[in-house]
Amino acid sequence: MWRSLLLRGTTCLLQVAAPRCLHQRHFPPLSCVRLLTQRLLHRPPKLLGKGYFLAHSGTRAYKKDAKSTVEFPTSPFTITDIKHYLRSKEILFHDGYSCLHIPSIFINPSARRDTFSLFIDKTTGQFLCKETLVEGSWEDLQDCLEVMQKEEQDFLSPHVLLGYPESMEEQEERESELREVQRIWSSSVPLTDVPEEEALLIKTMFQISKVSNATLKKFGVRLFKPTKSLVFPWFGGPDSSLKGVKLLSAQSTDNNKVIYNEATVPRCNSYYSLFGLPLVGRLDSEVVLTGSELDTLAVSQATGLPSVALPRGDSCLPPILLPYLEQFKRVTLWLGADIRSWEASKIYSRKLGLKRCSLVRPGECRPCPVEALAKGKNLGHIIKSSIPAAHKSIVSFKQLREDVYGELVNTEQVAGVKWARFPELNRILKGHRKGELTVFTGPTGSGKTTFISEVALDLCMQGVNTLWGSFEINNVRLAKVMLTQFAMQRLEDNLEQYDFWADKFEELPLYFMTFHGQQNIKAVLDTMQHAVYLYDINHIIIDNLQFMMGLENLSVDKFAVQDHIIGAFRKFATNSSCHVTLVIHPRKEEDDRELQTASIFGSAKASQEADNVLILQEKKLVTCPGRRSLQVTKNRFDGDVGIFPLDFLKPSLTFATPIKGKHKLRKVASKMENEEGEGKDVEIKKVEVTKEKAAKTAKTPRNVNNSATRKESVQK
Ligand SMILES: Nc1ncnc2c1ncn2[C@@H]1O[C@H](COP(=O)(O)OP(=O)(O)OP(=O)(O)O)[C@@H](O)[C@H]1O
Numbered sequence: 114m115w116r117s118l119l120l121r122g123t124t125c126l127l128q129v130a131a132p133r134c135l136h137q138r139h140f141p142p143l144s145c146v147r148l149l150t151q152r153l154l155h156r157p158p159k160l161l162g163k164g165y166f167l168a169h170s171g172t173r174a175y176k177k178d179a180k181s182t183v184e185f186p187t188s189p190f191t192i193t194d195i196k197h198y199l200r201s202k203e204i205l206f207h208d209g210y211s212c213l214h215i216p217s218i219f220i221n222p223s224a225r226r227d228t229f230s231l232f233i234d235k236t237t238g239q240f241l242c243k244e245t246l247v248e249g250s251w252e253d254l255q256d257c258l259e260v261m262q263k264e265e266q267d268f269l270s271p272h273v274l275l276g277y278p279e280s281m282e283e284q285e286e287r288e289s290e291l292r293e294v295q296r297i298w299s300s301s302v303p304l305t306d307v308p309e310e311e312a313l314l315i316k317t318m319f320q321i322s323k324v325s326n327a328t329l330k331k332f333g334v335r336l337f338k339p340t341k342s343l344v345f346p347w348f349g350g351p352d353s354s355l356k357g358v359k360l361l362s363a364q365s366t367d368n369n370k371v372i373y374n375e376a377t378v379p380r381c382n383s384y385y386s387l388f389g390l391p392l393v394g395r396l397d398s399e400v401v402l403t404g405s406e407l408d409t410l411a412v413s414q415a416t417g418l419p420s421v422a423l424p425r426g427d428s429c430l431p432p433i434l435l436p437y438l439e440q441f442k443r444v445t446l447w448l449g450a451d452i453r454s455w456e457a458s459k460i461y462s463r464k465l466g467l468k469r470c471s472l473v474r475p476g477e478c479r480p481c482p483v484e485a486l487a488k489g490k491n492l493g494h495i496i497k498s499s500i501p502a503a504h505k506s507i508v509s510f511k512q513l514r515e516d517v518y519g520e521l522v523n524t525e526q527v528a529g530v531k532w533a534r535f536p537e538l539n540r541i542l543k544g545h546r547k548g549e550l551t552v553f554t555g556p557t558g559s560g561k562t563t564f565i566s567e568v569a570l571d572l573c574m575q576g577v578n579t580l581w582g583s584f585e586i587n588n589v590r591l592a593k594v595m596l597t598q599f600a601m602q603r604l605e606d607n608l609e610q611y612d613f614w615a616d617k618f619e620e621l622p623l624y625f626m627t628f629h630g631q632q633n634i635k636a637v638l639d640t641m642q643h644a645v646y647l648y649d650i651n652h653i654i655i656d657n658l659q660f661m662m663g664l665e666n667l668s669v670d671k672f673a674v675q676d677h678i679i680g681a682f683r684k685f686a687t688n689s690s691c692h693v694t695l696v697i698h699p700r701k702e703e704d705d706r707e708l709q710t711a712s713i714f715g716s717a718k719a720s721q722e723a724d725n726v727l728i729l730q731e732k733k734l735v736t737c738p739g740r741r742s743l744q745v746t747k748n749r750f751d752g753d754v755g756i757f758p759l760d761f762l763k764p765s766l767t768f769a770t771p772i773k774g775k776h777k778l779r780k781v782a783s784k785m786e787n788e789e790g791e792g793k794d795v796e797i798k799k800v801e802v803t804k805e806k807a808a809k810t811a812k813t814p815r816n817v818n819n820s821a822t823r824k825e826s827v828q829k
Pocket residue numbers: 555556557558559560561562563564585657738741760761766
């Protein structure tokens with residue numbers, strides 16, 4: 114059911130940056146495949162709304178067409194439909210773990226090296242020919258098959274598709290990236306060629322002293338001397354050419370821990386390397402999937418087992434990599450040593466097919482592979498004792514025992530990701546956890562979108578894969594707010610900095626649904642499900658429920674409809690291990706009354722289903738915007754509730770907790786400039802210092818001195 118649901122929502126997502134079609138760099142964008150096939154077939158495009166075409170084809174025009182609103186496809190398909198279609202065309206297929214395998218239609222049958230080299234993702238219908246690297250949607254594939262049949266051909270040459278070049282800009286970008294890859298690769302040296310003393314230092318720095326030169330050589334690890342970074346190559350494609358590089362640097366901290374930093378060329382959202390893959394034999398049936406290149410070195414050396422590393426560790430498993438893992442009957446996931454990697458391995462095993470997966474549970478005696486090697490542990494034994502991912506619906510405490518222990522010893526990690534900008538939220542909620550439902554409300558126009566945007570951005574900047582469903586304001590406006598919050602300044606006044614911040618912003622794992630206004634809940638849920646599958650989304654924000662439902666126009670029982678939808682989101686959050694934040698307007702309250710949990714529009718269902726209830730409180734003032742506070746009225750995790758004040762910084766659209774004591778009413782003297790010696794004129798006034806004023810003061814040290822002088826003089 115999970116799969117059939119996913120098959121539907123393919124077209125309603127935008128990423129903040131256009132994910133580039135990596136595999137088919139030498140081929141046209143998929144829209145061109147469709148154009149070609151449609152042209153050949155002389156028939157009008159099916160299913161194509163304006164935006165659908167772009168989004169469906171996967172990628173390239175997003176940057177320029179960020180505003181495109183994409184309609185939900187009208188004819189969703191299931192895996193049964195795909196199989197039925199293939200049978201109707203008399204195409205043989207092999208039913209794999211995550212994909213169906215068919216003979217590639219892009220290779221002359223007489224030249225096929227592998228009989229079943231075209232993979233169709235069972236969940237999305239997306240296809241990839243591993244030999245030619247042509248990829249596309251299920252519809253693209255259908256079109257190609259129709260063309261072949263109509264023209265009575267055995268295969269389609271991928272070169273025919275080359276008639277549709279990339280844009281100049283894309284071509285230049287691709288070429289400059291490739292030059293950069295080559296430059297880094299050629300100016301780095303094999304780590305094994307580095308003089309022994311220097312190599313030892315490097316190995317110590319990266320904590321890989323036990324990794325042998327033979328292993329480093331086998332995997333082609335190099336050293337980029339200018340930054341003392343290790344260089345891991347990405348070889349791919351039919352010619353196993355160098356497609357990219359990952360640079361890893363290491364820095365030791367005071368407490369003897371090592372912090373690793375990595376950078377990739379091309380950038381991470383199009384870096385699809387499975388490090389170690391070229392060393393896997395065609396007949397290998399077992400693999401250990403790790404979260405880092407160093408871990409793969411360790412596993413390979415210690416066990417001799419085939420091992421590959423995911424390009425972005427435990428943050429995502431892009432489905433485009435699944436065809437490369439189809440050959441394995443057994444996949445052991447050993448992604449790291451913390452709760453986050455453990456949770457990720459459980460989620461990935463669903464994509465890979467539960468039955469063939471087993472998971473290494475993190476624990477004291479099971480650190481990450483490279484650490485296990487350094488500590489002289491038996492890695493083979495750890496892998497053998499991994500636990501099957503497929504679990505029964507009924508379990509005993511014996512099976513839960515280790516999970517419970519894990520939660521007890523890792524309380525900080527279990528509490529979730531901490532906010533960097535909202536320490537008070539950490540204090541009350543402890544963190545942001547997967548699988549929870551947060552309901553957020555606040556008076557109309559009080560800043561709900563602005564606040565929740567920053568809260569979500571904060572998490573996204575820490576690697577929480579985020580999907581926005583903004584039904585009220587369009588994505589361009591929302592992205593503008595977020596970019597301003599990201600840059601923490603008014604970019605309108607600093608346009609020369611736009612590209613700098615936009616480039617950094619593009620790197621965030623941030624996606625937007627292209628819905629706007631009233632939407633069918635099923636379409637929204639399908640899209641969410643699809644996004645979770647494609648991008649391993651951990652946090653979805655629905656802003657806001659009333660707009661999504663189009664409540665104004667509802668003639669039936671609004672409350673019943675809302676309850677049904679809230680129930681569906683609750684179920685989704687739990688089943689998909691994805692945090693859902695629902696913005697819900699309050700019912701109409703008297704202006705001067707504070708909101709409460711019961712003020713949330715609708716029945717009590719919202720607050721009952723929610724794990725967390727957050728209220729943006731606004732204290733109404735007649736002359737200026739009222740002061741805002743954030744109140745947590747429900748916290749299912751540990752029950753702590755509370756309220757804290759928020760200061761709004763208009764230029765950066767950010768909120769901050771005021772520095773302690775700053776909000777207290779303070780006595781200052783007026784006419785301070787000439788107060789000395791004129792004590793009789795001194796008049797005592799109450800002044801509330803705003804954050805903006807405080808910020809200005811902080812910027813001009815002279816003022817600070819002045820205020821100090823003032824204080825002194827008042828005290829005198
Ligand atoms: N604390 C604040 N003080 C003053 N202005 C604010 C504050 N927070 C947000 N704003 C501004 O108020 C406007 C409305 O903000 P926003 O759209 O976030 O409110 P909202 O509560 O989501 O609105 P709605 O009820 O229509 O959904 C924006 O221009 C925003 O910059």
